Structures are given as C-alpha cells and as structure tokens.
C-alpha cells in the first residue's frame with residue numbers, strides 16, 4: 347500500500363474514489379457538501395431519498411460520477427458531537443470494505459477534516475494508515491482454495507485542509523505505516539499454527555529482521571547455552587517437548603552512544619498445553635497464540651527499525667513449547683532460576699512466568715533503563731479486564747503512566763493494576779523460596795508479583811495481553827496488539 351497526503355479539496359482532487367461523510371439526520375460533512383456542489387447534488391439527493399441516514403458505518407457508493415473522482419464512498423459518521431477517533435476508525439474501515447467490492451485502485455479520504463475532540467492531524471493520519479493497512483491484512487494462507495480476495499486498493503490519500511498540516515500528516519502516515527508493518531509481522535507469526543511457528547521459526551523470523559535492517563543484531567542461544575547460564579526455570583518448561591527451545595536476543599542501537607537501552611521481554615510459548623497440569627480441550631488451539639508477546643517484540647523491532655528511531659532497544663524472547671511427557675516437569679518439582687531463587691512448580695500451566703523470570707534476569711546484562719515484558723500470562727487478566735484493555739503492572743509509577751498514555755494515544759489501551767507485598771503473600775511455599783502460583787484470587791496480580799521478585803533494582807513494567815492479543819470466535823485472529831502502544835511509547839521516549 348502506498349500512502350500520500352492530498353492537499354486539494356474533493357471538488358478538485360483526481361481519484362478513483364473519494365471518501366466523504368454524512369452525519370446523522372443527513373447533515374453533509376464539510377467535504378461532502380463541497381463535492382456535492384461539483385457533482386450536481388447527487389449526495390444530497392441520495393440522502394433526501396433516505397438511501398443513507400448517516401448512521402455510523404453505513405456506506406453507499408456513487409458510481410459513474412462526472413467529476414474529478416470516478417466514485418464517491420459516502421459514509422455515515424453518526425452524531426456530530428460524538429464523532430471521535432474511535433468513530434473515525436470505524437467509518438473509515440466501513441468505507442474500505444465497500445470500496446473493496448468495487449474496482450477502485452486508489453482512494454482519497456476527507457473524513458479527517460471533520461472536527462474531532464480527541465484528534466490532531468498527526469494522530470488521524472497515523473490512525474488512517476493503520477486502518478487501511480489492517481484492512482488489507484490477510485491471514486497466512488493454508489487454504490487450498492477460496493482464499494479471501496486481495497483488495498484492489500493500492501494507493502490511499504489522506505486529505506488535509508491547509509498547507510501547514512502537510513508535514514504532520516506525512517509524519518503520521520509514516521508512523522502509521524510502520525506500526526502496521528510491525529503489527530503485520532506480529533499477526534503473521536501468531537496466526538501460524540504451532541507446527542509451523544516453533545521456537546526455531548521465531549528465531550528465523552528474528553534473523554530475517556536482522557537481514558532486512560542493518561541496525562538490528564540477533565543472537566540465538568540454544569538449550570545448552572541456557573543451561574550454562576543456569577536458566578533452570580526456563581528449561582523446566584521446555585523439559586517435556588522434543589522441540590528445541592531458543593533464547594532470542596535482539597539489539598537495535600541507533601540512540602546516543604552509552605544511553606541505557608529499553609529492554610522488551612516477550613513470552614514465546616509457541617504452544618501451551620499446560621504440561622502435566624494439562625488444560626481442558628475447549629479452545630486449546632488458541633494456545634498457539636501464547637507466543638503473542640514474543641511476536642509483539644519482533645513487530646516492535648520492525649516498526650522501530652523501519653522508522654529509524656533514534657533509540658537503543660534490546661529484545662529478549664524465551665521461546666519454547668509447554669508439553670506433557672515422561673520428561674516433563676511435575677507439580678511439586680523445585681527448579682532454580684537464573685537469579686538463584688528457587689521455585690516450587692505447583693502448576694505446570696503457570697509456565698509463562700517461569701520463562702520470563704529467566705529472560706528478565708538475562709536482560710540485566712544490558713543495564714537497561716527500563717524492562718517491559720509482554721505476555722499472554724493469565725486467564726485471570728481476561729476475567730478482570732475483558733478483551734479491551736491489557737493489564738499493566740509496574741514497580742515504577744512514572745513508567746506506568748508513560749505506558750498508559752502511549753496506549754491512549756495509540757488506541758491500544760492498558761489499565762493500571764496493583765502489585766504489592768499483600769498479594770505476594772499468596773506465593774509462599776514450604777519447600778522453596780516461593781511457588782509459581784498463588785491461587786485463583788487475583789490471579790493476574792499474583793502472576794505479576796511473581797515476576798516482580800526478579801526485578802529488584804530494575805525499572806520494570808509488565809503487560810498482560812491474554813485478553814487483547816487475539817480474538818476468538820468466527821473472526822479468530824491475532825490482533826497485533828500491543829505493537830501500537832509499544833511503538834508510541836518508544837516514539838515519545840526518543
């Protein structure tokens with residue numbers, strides 16, 4: 347997809363499809379009104395006849411238009427005083443679906459010119475590029491036939507009202523495109539079945555990134571090297587599988603020399619059966635998405651490298667399967683983490699925290715300014731927050747606030763959750779320094795408390811994305827979250 351900024355009004359801009367809006371009760375948006383004059387009142391007539399009422403997301407396409415555009419997609423924008431970024435995204439997505447059924451190869455949207463309380467030109471351009479790119483996204487093909495047709499649209503124009511807005515719009519499109527590229531990588535990896543997306547596959551994807559971007563360096567550690575590092579917690583999770591585990595280490599250095607890097611640590615369980623604490627069969631296939639944290643780290647690296655952001659970034663991805671077998675870790679087994687702390691594994695299904703704790707300890711060697719881990723860590727987080735917001739836990743209120751604000755700007759929100767000694771009580775063990783589970787109550791919180799035992803002296807945040815990384819049901823797919831949040835955070839940190 348090619349993106350560009352369009353500087354003319356709809357009455358003058360040549361395009362195969364103009365996108366303009368109508369508010370509820372049939373009030374034409376400013377661009378619709380301007381275009382309507384030029385094309386003989388066709389939009390107003392259509393509205394008057396009741397063919398489009400302005401309900402958010404309703405679309406009609408005028409074909410065979412005599413004017414600078416060949417077609418007009420007229421989109422319902424809903425109530426004017428409720429028109430915000432969220433409605434904007436929905437309206438644009440609906441327009442793209444309708445345009446996808448036409449032969450249009452390029453389109454220009456003027457929807458961004460309608461006044462919105464929560465958006466400036468940069469943010470809207472960025473959101474537009476994301477919406478357009480995501481609309482073009484297709485799940486990696488494994489079907490023999492009937493794969494969803496590719497959209498014919500290859501060029502998208504974002505219209506601005508004034509010359510002074512052009513630079514902001516261009517920057518927004520560029521950032522949106524990079525975020526979308528990062529999300530695409532994350533989604534492609536997570537949507538693959540676990541017999542394709544293995545730990546070695548993730549390692550190859552990281553190597554591929556390093557080939558594409560000179561500033562990214564990759565190192566892959568095998569199990570023997572992890573054993574040398576005494577990563578007893580990580581290795582206990584991979585004990586039951588035949589599939590070799592990998593520790594993937596990425597570095598992107600493009601910030602001031604000597605400036606401490608941000609470390610991203612992503613859970614890369616390529617399939618989570620639960621191990622000996624075997625999961626029930628219902629929806630177990632969705633545990634192929636249990637490497638979504640890892641995928642978001644790779645996706646963020648892609649976006650950051652594509653933008654050439656002046657930051658220093660480190661990625662640590664522990665990748666393995668969690669399988670039952672005669673060699674698998676058993677409930678009650680005690681393992682020693684790289685930090686030296688011992689853990690009683692009461693439930694082998696609480697494996698994410700076991701691989702993350704060693705990865706966080708490994709990240710210390712980079713003397714990071716902040717460590718952010720991203721993980722599909724707990725079902726309890728989905729019960730607490732549903733599928734809208736990721737859970738955010740941190741030992742530093744400044745870092746937490748920065749991530750929350752990034753999530754708001756990026757339309758990829760997180761919600762600040764508590765941690766603390768009161769909750770950590772639940773992890774007490776008679777046999778080891780602590781247990782890997784703390785009971786049903788506050789399960790997302792005790793999981794975060796477990797991780798916090800490995801973050802002393804680090805500025806650390808944890809994103810539990812179990813509810814946001816993918817959608818279930820008929821639209822089952824990876825979402826690419828929280829790449830937008832992470833990229834926004836890094837853009838604003840640069």
Ligand code: BES
Nearest residue numbers: 693695696697722723724725726783812
């Ligand atoms: N990968 C799961 C968490 C998960 C559940 C992600 C549902 C997405 C959807 C994690 O490894 C897990 O199994 N967690 C257990 C922890 C429990 C044993 C303390 C859980 O949430 O049930």
Ligand code: MN
Nearest residue numbers: 618695696697
């Ligand atoms: Mn599990």
Ligand code: ZN
Nearest residue numbers: 615618636698
């Ligand atoms: Zn898991």
